[in-house]
Amino acid sequence: MNRLGLWLAEKLALALDSQERDALQGDHAELGVTGALAVRDVLSLVIRRQLQFWKDWRPWLALFAVIIPLGVLISLASNYVAVSSSVPLFIYVSNWTPVFLESPGSRSDMLRYAVAVGNQYLVLICWSWAVGFLLGSLSRRTIPSNGLLFCLATCFVSLLLGGGYLGAVYPQLLLGVLVLLPSIWGMSQSTRLASAPRFLRNLSLAFAFVTVAVMALRNWGLGLCAWGTLQSCQAWVLQTGYASLFGVLPVQQLPTLPLTLVGPFGYIVARILWRKQFSACSAP
Amino acid sequence: MLGEFEYLVLSAASRLGEEAYGVTIRQALEESTKTNCSAGSLYTTLDRLEQKGLIKTCMGDPTPQRGGRPKRLVRVTGKGVREAKAFYNAILHASRGASWSQEPTS
Secondary structure (H helix, E strand, O other): OHHHHHHHHHHHHHHOOHHHHHHHHHHHHHHOOOHHHHHHHHHHHHHHHHHHHOOOOHHHHHHHHHHHHHHHHHHHHHHHHHHHHHHHHHHHHHOOOOHHHHOHHHHHHHHHHHHHHHHHHHHHHHHHHHHHHHHHHHOHHHHHHHHHHHHHHHHHHHHHHOOEOOEOHHHHHHHHHHHHHHHHHHHHHHHHOOOOOHHHHHHHHHHHHHHHHHHHHHHHHHHHHHHHHHOOOOHHHHHHHHHHHOOOOOOOOOOOHHHHHHHHHHHHHHHHHHHHHHHHHHOO | OOOHHHHHHHHHHHHHHHHOEHHHHHHHHHHHHOOOOOHHHHHHHHHHHHHOOOEEEEEOOOEHHHOOEOOEEEEEOHHHHHHHHHHHHHHHHHHOOOOOOOOOOO
């Protein structure tokens, strides 16, 4: 228990500046504090630091431009994927027989289903990654609090919507694996580019922004649909009406994969260019 | 004008001299106030005092006793001494005549 507490305190301390982290962990080592005390101590400092950072405008921009709108939208998209994929999944799981693999017809059906669902999963992962990267880039110092708020926003919407045919576990599982983990990954990768040249940081940020913006524009219908449901209106009519008003397709669904790959692609390009630049500078 | 906790930290750092860093300041504060002092309140106060130019901090050498990590050493500046003295005088002045204050013997 003590070791777990110390391990947790060490992980929480990553949210602090390196010098402050060293000083605090040194204090703990010198005093030989217990795990629980170390966690309490680190948390007290992390919370105070995070609150201080919120005096700046950047975390507020991240909250209102990314966390709330995109957190809600991506959670709706995750729920949409869960519900739409749960029907065939439920059929396959509850009626599984080797005949599914033996018959060429059902085999090709299964393959088509697997590709479609895999595509949706991958799209959601890339989109979430790009949102996390954008969030981290907008306000690097408040990543812990912004990350927490993003997780809370998505979980809240997901719990509000409930599950599909496979109950409440499957949507929450998808949200955790396809949305929360990739977005946290994106946030942590935005910190890895923190010391890169400004041009490369802006390049990767622009690519992530393209993915996030395009995905939001293509999927805003999901938001309307949910709004219509919450208002007990005919969601379809509402969605179609608003969508026609703005001159876009009435049904907005998750888009094709290439658009979502733009964000991660930009990050990879920036990393490669940075590495090349670094090795060119350090060469004798 | 200093805050109450800022004054306590300045006093502890001044008393400790070259031995003023996180652990010792915290112990001194807990000893004098008989209450727990969290790392959060201490380190944010140290930052605030440094921004005001009342103290200077620097990282010391890493020691094995601290798991190879350095201390954040604290030194009170001249401005810090003046501010602390002003606060002390203000408290003395404000407390004069209060039921809990002892009138100086003439």
